[in-house]
Amino acid sequence: DVKVTQSSRYLVKRTGEKVFLECVQDMDHENMFWYRQDPGLGLRLIYFSYDVKMKEKGDIPEGYSVSREKKERFSLILESASTNQTSMYLCASSPTLGFNTEAFFGQGTRLTVV
């Protein structure tokens, strides 16, 4: 069974804190993704990575950075958390898309910034 594990289900942080969200996958997938889910907006792509040390901006990268030092781990970093970053964060991984494969998601991290 493919497993994508996010380090926390719930997180509460203060404004201005540096926040790390960790994601680990156990299927040797090349691609990893970070999304945030907000009501009425669906899942919006923050960053994705198609290989170790490679990263690409998604649609809403502002205020975020990522790190992929190992193939199985993809970290999302909020450099200085703000209240508008309160959201559900979802990590996903996939083998190369376009070859009849799908992405697998973690259970999500609900982040509240106070």
Next chain:
Amino acid sequence: DQQVKQNSPSLSVQEGRISILNCDYTNSMFDYFLWYKKYPAEGPTFLISISSIKDKNEDGRFTVFLNKSAKHLSLHIVPSQPGDSAVYFCAASTNNNDMRFGAGTRLTVKP
């Protein structure tokens, strides 16, 4: 601007009837399309996909139709069951390996 759009935030159908969920996209570079199902407090799970070289893909009660000229796809669920009640997301990707999602449609199947 969202590249993948689901214009119906909700849909309610009777058990046993057909559910039709719609999705439109703007980026003609998308070549692979997926539908995901999401329950509260869980990550989305894959349901069905279609590549741009096809116009239909069927898996049991679920069928996805792709109309490339209209940049439109739809998911048909027949017959609908109460357990199908969830939020359904449409997604699309290019060979850059990115994946964009729509805003989702909440399907309620009434017994």
